[in-house]
Each structure stands twice: as structure tokens, then as C-alpha cells.
Amino acid sequence: MMKNGYGPVWVIVEQRDCRIRTVSLQLMGRAQKLAAGLNTTAEAVLFGNLMEHHVRPLFAAGADRVFLGSNPQLAFYEPEIYVRAIVRLAQEHEPEIILLGSTAMGRELAPLVAARLQTGLTAHCIDLVLDENNILEQHIPAYGGLLSIICPQKRPQMATIAKGVFPMPEPDPNRSGEIIPVTVPEDVSPRLQTLEVVHEVPDEIPLESAAIVVAGGAGAGDPDGWRQIADLADALNAALGCTRPVVDEGWAPLESMIGQSGRMVSPELYIGVGLSGEQQHMVGITGAKVMVAINNDAKSPVFDQVDYGVVDDCRAFVPVLIKKIKAYQKNQVTC
Amino acid sequence: MNIVVCVKAVPDPQQACNIRIDPVTKTLMRCQVPLVLNALDKNAMRAALDLKEQFDVHITALSMGPPDAEGIVRECLALGADQGILLSDRAFAGADAYATAYTLATAIAKIGPVDVVFCGMASSDGSTEWVGPEIATFLDLPVVTMVEEIVECRGPQWKVKASLAHGYRLMQVQLPAVFTVTRKLNTPRALVFSGIINARKKSIVRWGIDDLGVPAEAVGLKGSPTIVSKLTTTQSKREVEILTGTREEKATQLLKKLVDSGVV
Numbered sequence: 172m173m174k175n176g177y178g179p180v181w182v183i184v185e186q187r188d189c190r191i192r193t194v195s196l197q198l199m200g201r202a203q204k205l206a207a208g209l210n211t212t213a214e215a216v217l218f219g220n221l222m223e224h225h226v227r228p229l230f231a232a233g234a235d236r237v238f239l240g241s242n243p244q245l246a247f248y249e250p251e252i253y254v255r256a257i258v259r260l261a262q263e264h265e266p267e268i269i270l271l272g273s274t275a276m277g278r279e280l281a282p283l284v285a286a287r288l289q290t291g292l293t294a295h296c297i298d299l300v301l302d303e304n305n306i307l308e309q310h311i312p313a314y315g316g317l318l319s320i321i322c323p324q325k326r327p328q329m330a331t332i333a334k335g336v337f338p339m340p341e342p343d344p345n346r347s348g349e350i351i352p353v354t355v356p357e358d359v360s361p362r363l364q365t366l367e368v369v370h371e372v373p374d375e376i377p378l379e380s381a382a383i384v385v386a387g388g389a390g391a392g393d394p395d396g397w398r399q400i401a402d403l404a405d406a407l408n409a410a411l412g413c414t415r416p417v418v419d420e421g422w423a424p425l426e427s428m429i430g431q432s433g434r435m436v437s438p439e440l441y442i443g444v445g446l447s448g449e450q451q452h453m454v455g456i457t458g459a460k461v462m463v464a465i466n467n468d469a470k471s472p473v474f475d476q477v478d479y480g481v482v483d484d485c486r487a488f489v490p491v492l493i494k495k496i497k498a499y500q501k502n503q504v505t506c
Numbered sequence: 507m508n509i510v511v512c513v514k515a516v517p518d519p520q521q522a523c524n525i526r527i528d529p530v531t532k533t534l535m536r537c538q539v540p541l542v543l544n545a546l547d548k549n550a551m552r553a554a555l556d557l558k559e560q561f562d563v564h565i566t567a568l569s570m571g572p573p574d575a576e577g578i579v580r581e582c583l584a585l586g587a588d589q590g591i592l593l594s595d596r597a598f599a600g601a602d603a604y605a606t607a608y609t610l611a612t613a614i615a616k617i618g619p620v621d622v623v624f625c626g627m628a629s630s631d632g633s634t635e636w637v638g639p640e641i642a643t644f645l646d647l648p649v650v651t652m653v654e655e656i657v658e659c660r661g662p663q664w665k666v667k668a669s670l671a672h673g674y675r676l677m678q679v680q681l682p683a684v685f686t687v688t689r690k691l692n693t694p695r696a697l698v699f700s701g702i703i704n705a706r707k708k709s710i711v712r713w714g715i716d717d718l719g720v721p722a723e724a725v726g727l728k729g730s731p732t733i734v735s736k737l738t739t740t741q742s743k744r745e746v747e748i749l750t751g752t753r754e755e756k757a758t759q760l761l762k763k764l765v766d767s768g769v770v
Contacts, residue, residue, distance in 0.1 A: 286607065289731075316738055317737070319738070325731040362680040439769045440770070463760065478745075479746065492761070495758060
């Protein structure tokens, strides 16, 4: 830590099969901006196996230094080993800020590190800015507005952020930095081990890259109503997303939830069906060109946030719309 | 086997649209919205109850909240918990996830030797997922978050599957341990009349700050590293055109707008 200055801004980087994950590069880009504001360095902490030749994207994204722990034991996320090593590094280097992705790993690792460092942690931020006292304002959507959370006394200030909240930084291939090897003991935790990691290939259209996103909410009413919304997505060759109540009802999996603690999407066309436009969901749609809402309540806040609105019961309206779409598509093919 | 299930009273999500932030106090105005048992905590309760069917298990439902959170602790007793503890004290109010986890962990230590702590993966109101892992940290126990399946639970060495965005991790963990659970784990039990009657015979213990023997600076707002600094209301940049006419007409108009967007 610099004298009378600020400690570094850290990103706990995630890799899979030696590839740095997108969210980590996005966070690195923002970390570099925050570090510039604090006149300090942006640094990455990366664990893996044989990662030495794969750190370049971190420098190109804004890292000044990379703390690299590399041994066969670190190929996969091992909670107890990762936590111990990160806490030790943080105690030594006293970072001002630590950022992690809102991934399965980040969501588990962040509270384990924060509690050991006896500091605060803000979940699933949608923006990070420095206030006039150089304290990190961590924005989260809540109940019709935005809350700024701060951690005024304790350090580091810690936050998790979902993929897509920050843009991918323009990579600067000429940037380079220092790799600092970190010795992580090659032992296993006697009380917790990862036996197997299984990645499944999703067969649906990925939400993040879809040109059209259809998102359904509690207004679907029941599984039949939900299936209609899924049919609408099918008819439009769109990715299907949802709000939290839909996950709570068990109509759709957690992976398809759009919003603050779920996926961030930026489609050309967004169609919200039977949802009320709660901030926690709407912040997940960034830069959509055209936005449409279908809701039976004319006073629903969703209509303040879209370009076109249909006030109707989605359960009655969606089948009619699907019929029109299919007729149009048939017409297009035969012409 | 001693199991503690951490449960939270949250504003009824069905009526969540009535909850607004008080611009002066920057706290949630929960008035008129009834408190209910957090949905994921029902999965945590079910996990404990399933173990009780196979093994000799004592279940404690533990909650921190205002006095009227007693209702959700009673609900856990009706579901089959043997004992209910409510941590309720003015000193506990305003706690963030860190101070909440510290208070719950202190209570768990006071309960005595515990083999398993179950928590819901997240709460519907705060949407942080920190309390389970932070409890584990304060108790120096291993934790697995987002558990979707308990694969092996005979003996002190468990195997559990933890959800990834697409896929899972298979974890081996030595008890005592903390687990946060997802909806995939099970289907919550419904309340039955006999359970509600039985719950009347069980007692709910209420512990305050003196019972836990913790300093006032360590709990509630004072013990919370994070605070809400300000509230901003968001302004939409879009101006809506409401399509009118019969259902058929609205669908025709909407189709035209979709086609004009260039991607349909």
C-alpha cells in the first residue's frame, strides 16, 4: 500500500480450461478506471494450472499486475484453498477494493473472503462509482429506485457484479505488466474437496447473445400460461427469459432469470409479457433497441419503460399474436 | 444428529409491489405487507425433515427478526421442527448480511454441538446470498452453497451436488458443515392440520442481546460494515405508445412494430 495513498483495486479472476472468463475481463476494465480515479494500480488475482501463457488478456484489459497461483491443485475452484490464499494475499497487500463476478464461484468465494477480512460485501451491483470522498458507491436496484451502498470504515470494499453489467474493455495489446507468482501449497482441505465439475452445454438460445428476448413474469398465471410465452419465444426464434416469481413458481429454471442477480441481456428487441417492470428485472436489459410490454394493468410501471405497450391479458393475447406471427412467416417464405 | 435451519421472515413477495423505500430513513416501508417464510427456507426445512425421516434428528428453526417474525418460526414448528428460536432485540435491527451472520452464528454456538446448518440460498427481500457462507466463516465450518442434491448423507462424510449456471460441482464435505440450498433440491412440504396442532405444544425461545452475550457494537446497524448511503429514483428514457383497438387489431399492430424492428 502506498503511503497516504490507496491500496490497489483487485479483481478475483475466474478461468475455465485456462481461458479467462468474460466477466473477469469486464471487471478488469472497470477496476482500471477505479484505480485511475484513486491514483493506484489495478491488479488481478488468478489461480489455475499452467496459466502462465494465458494472462495476457488481463493486461490488455487494464491490469498492472497479476498475482498468479499456478499448480495442478488449482485447476478447478477449490473453496478452502482459494479462500485461504486470497485472504493471505489481501492481508499482505491491503487492497482498497476487491471485485468478483456474480458467478457460482464468485457468489461463494466473496462472502467467505469478506467475512474473514471482517469487511462488507455488496451483492450483484449494477454500477460502481467513486464518491467525492473516493469511497466506492455500489449501486443496486431496489423497490422502484436505486440504492447506493457504501462500506465507509472497513477495507477492502467488496462487491460482486454480473457478466454484462460493464462493457468489455477495448483490449490494448501493447499494454503489459508484471506477473507476481504466488505460492499456494499443493495440499487438499481435509474437510471439503471438489470431486468432479460437470459443465453441461445448454441447448436453448443463450440469452446474452440473442437478438430477440421474450421475458415472462408472474402474469403467465400457471404452467399453461408459461408454455404460451415459451411458444411465443419459439415462434420468434427468441431466447426465453423470466423474472424471479417465475423461478419461484418453478415454471422456468434459475438460469433463465434476467436481472440484477441473474442474466444481463442487450437484444435488438425485448418483449416483456405479464411482468410489472420491477427494477431488479429491468436493470438486466441494457441497450435494447426496441422494447415491448404486454400487461393487463394499464397502470403497471412496465409501461413507463418500453416503446410499445399492449394492455391486455397476456393469456388471451399471446396465442393471437403467435397466430399472426406464424401467418406472417408463412407468407414471407412463399413470397 | 443436530440440525439448525436458519429461516427469515420476508415481506410477502406477492405483495412486494407495495413495498417502497422511505426516502427519508432509506429503509423499506414494510407496513401493510405481511411477513412470510422466505421461499427458499422452505426447501431448507424440507431438507432437514427428510433427514429426520431416516435418522435420529433434532431440528432447531432459528430466525432473527422483529417480534412478529415469531409467526414464521411457529410455521417451521408446524412443518416438523422440534424447537424454535427467535433472536429479537432492538439492538439487532438494521443488520446487514455480515452482522446478521455474526448474530446467527453466535446463537448456533450457544445452541451447542451442531452437525448441519441449512440455509436457503438467498432471501427474496435482500437478495444477497452471504448469510450462509458468513455463518460458516464465523463458526469455522466448511460450506457448500447452492446445493441441488444430497447424494450421500450416511455418516459424517457427505457428498452433495452444487449448482453451476449449466452443470454442477460434486463436493465431498466433512460434518459439521453449512449448506445453502436451491429450489432444485426438493419440493417444500405443505402445512398439515395435525402439524399446526402439534406446533402449539412446542415452545419458541426468544433470545436478546444479553442472552447471546455479544457487545452492542457487533450486532445490528452498529455491527454492519455496509450502509445505505443514498437513494435515487430512476427515470425512464422511453416514451410508450399504447396500441389500441380489439385484440386482433392490437396483435396486427404489434406484429407490424416487431417487423419494423428489423429482427423479426
